[in-house]
Amino acid sequence: MSQKAVVIGAGIAGLLAAAAMSRAVPEAEIVLLDRDVLPSGPANRRGVPQGQHAHLLMAGGSMAMESLFREDVRKRLFEAGAHEISLANGMLAYSPDAGWFRRYRRNGSRMITCTRGLLDWVVRETLLQQTTRLSIHQAVVEGLLGDAQRVRGVRISGADATLGSEVEADLVIDASGRGSRNIEWLTAIGVSAVQQRKIDSGLTNATRIYRTPPGAESFPLTMIQANPYSGRPGRSAMVLPIEGNRWMVSAGGTRGGEPPNDTQGFLDYIAGLPHPLVSQLISGAEPLTDVAVSRSTSNVRRYFEKSPVWPERFLVLGDALATFNPAYGQGMSVAALGAHDLFRELVRSDVSTPGLSRRVLLSAARHVDTAWSTAVAMDVLYPDVRGEKATIADRLAAGYARRLTRAATGSFNAATALWDVTSLKAPASRLLSPAALFATLNGPLLPRTNEPPLQPSERQILQRIMRGSEEPHGSR
Ligand SMILES: Cc1cc2nc3c(=O)[nH]c(=O)nc-3n(C[C@H](O)[C@H](O)[C@H](O)COP(=O)(O)OP(=O)(O)OC[C@H]3O[C@@H](n4cnc5c(N)ncnc54)[C@H](O)[C@@H]3O)c2cc1C
The missing domain is CATH 3.30.9.30 (D-Amino Acid Oxidase; Chain A, domain 2)
Structure with a gap:
């Protein structure tokens, strides 16, 4: 049976959802719609304004991304200049509450760093090589076709004549980011009362x-x-x-x-x-x-997976599903893991299998849970936070996270538990594993240090940089 998917948004969630579709159902036709004309190289664009800021791709996200491509997409990123950073020894991190984190010879989680423009471009190029069944169009999605039982496509504006004003599809994936109007679109087809939280x-x-x-x-x-x-x-x-x-x-x-x-x-x-x-x-x-x-930068969560009514053939992934305070660097990884959930369901069943969308939403919600608990447990503690107040559970989680962070500055076991969860390699329950719990309760094995754990060669580099800043050309 021929199948057609429409993906709304060509950010990282949309690209990876399209990759999941192309990998699992190679014969499927994929129509990727974005309000922007996509740049022909690594560049910032209007539709992804956050691309001007630091974007770390955590290990959980990079592993999920890797599984969606036949080609080695990470290798391509490194060839294009991206860096791979080990959390165990490639990073200097200072917590004002706990001091500097020790560095370890052992390897832990690894993250990828580059501009967001480079990441999206390499992923897009790799996707275009993976399938000839993908077409990308500039168009603004205005609403959904269908009803509360089943979505049948999208209404669009600003598209070229080949598309017209409606695009029918067997599956519609909303990956239109933080500003998605999905609640409004759903209400218009009879799906209302989706719960939301904002902090x-x-x-x-x-x-x-x-x-x-x-x-x-x-x-x-x-x-x-x-x-x-x-x-x-x-x-x-x-x-x-x-x-x-x-x-x-x-x-x-x-x-x-x-x-x-x-x-x-x-x-x-x-x-x-x-x-x-x-x-x-x-x-x-x-x-x-x-x-x-x-x-x-707010944390916003839409509980689609809990909606009593959900239309078949409609999915929401990436920031359109949930956004997180970016300080924790998790949004793209949650998007990649959600796309991987879609891939897994498509391999097991079929776009037309009843309940597919609901199952993907339920799986994606688990990754959202992990990222949400990390971000919200800390955010509720800041002064003048808007949205919901801290619950007792939030305060307990924050208290535990504080002890764990202190332990992690001087204990490899505590540090790996923290990295595994913040990297979305493991669910939040990993923080309560016996080794992590033991390390947390015991506290750091080494005393707090206020000196960054620099190697001698790094200390020399720092001294050279600081000497350079004293010279006239270095003063800025
Ligand atoms: C300052 C900042 C720093 C961040 N740092 C990190 C980090 O270090 N690590 C990390 O993992 N995450 C980080 N994030 C989060 C990350 O940016 C998002 O999680 C990620 O961009 C989500 O991807 P997305 O594809 O869902 O949405 P987006 O990347 O926002 O893409 C949405 C796309 O949809 C298109 N679109 C929107 N509406 C429509 C429409 N109606 N019709 C057609 N197209 C439409 C847009 O043009 C855009 O291309 C950061 C966020 C911010 C704000």
Whole structure:
């Protein structure tokens, strides 16, 4: 039977949903619709404004992504300049509450860092090579065709003449991101009362790109984390290696502690963080851009999987399903894992099998649960958080996370449990495994350290950067 899928949105969720479809049902026709004309190379675009900011692809997401392609998509990313970072030894992370995390020789989870533009472009190119049955069109989806029993396609505007104003399909996947109008679309076909939760810490991100100082190409990813336990707004910053020998430097502050968008204000903000390492690193780096600011960072969850009525042949994935405070770097991984759930269901059954959409939504909700609990347990603690108040369960989770984080600074067992869950390689229950529980209750095996765990060669690089910043050309 010929099958046709319409995917709304060519962001990472839409691309990976299309990859899942093409891998599981190679003969299916896939129509990918996006309001933007997609760039012909790695570039930012209007429809994905968050692409100007740091995007880490966690291990759980990168493994799910890998399974959707015949080609080695990660290898392609690395060939294009992306970096692979080991959480165990490729990262310097400081928690104001717990000190610096130790580094370990052993390997742990690995994440991928590059610009969002590069990631989307490489994934899109790999997808286009995987299938000749995919067509990409510029169009704005305005609504759904069908009724509460079954969705039969989409209504569109602004499309070329080949598409007209309606596109019929055997399966419709909404991957139109944080701004999706899916609740409105569903209400219009008779599916109402979808529950929603929103928790907004008011996080603002400010990002600037720098040229990596010569010789510092292998310097670890560096992050000063926010402190949710202080009763004051969270403030953080990160230096992230990206393609083209560049550093992406992102600062983030919750409501009342937002970073400014002017260059001097940005530098002052970073200099005022509880540890000077990020400020020291950028003091000797050449800025390549202005400061870009983004404020769409709330946690929003739509409980479609709990809706008493759900139309067959309609699915929601990625940010259209749930969004998370980006400080935890989980949104793209949740999107990839949801696409993998779709792949698995399509291999087992068929687009026309009753209940397929509901099953995929139920599986995807499990990944959302993990990311949601990580983000919300911390976010509810910040001052002036909007949306729901912290529940007793949230406070208990936050208390446990605090102890675990302290233990993780000096215990490999605690650290791997934390990384496995934040990388979405394991569900949140992994934090309660006997080894993690034991390590958490015992606390760190080593005392708190306020000195970054730099190797001698890295210390030399830092000194060279700081010496360079004292020379006239380095003052910026
Ligand atoms: C500042 C910031 C930093 C982040 N950092 C990270 C990180 O480090 N790691 C991580 O995993 N996640 C991060 N995220 C989250 C990540 O950006 C999202 O989870 C991810 O983009 C979700 O992908 P998506 O495809 O669902 O949505 P998007 O990437 O937003 O794509 C949606 C697409 O749909 C299109 N579209 C929208 N409406 C329509 C319509 N009606 N018709 C047709 N097309 C439409 C848009 O043009 C766009 O192309 C961050 C988010 C922010 C805001």
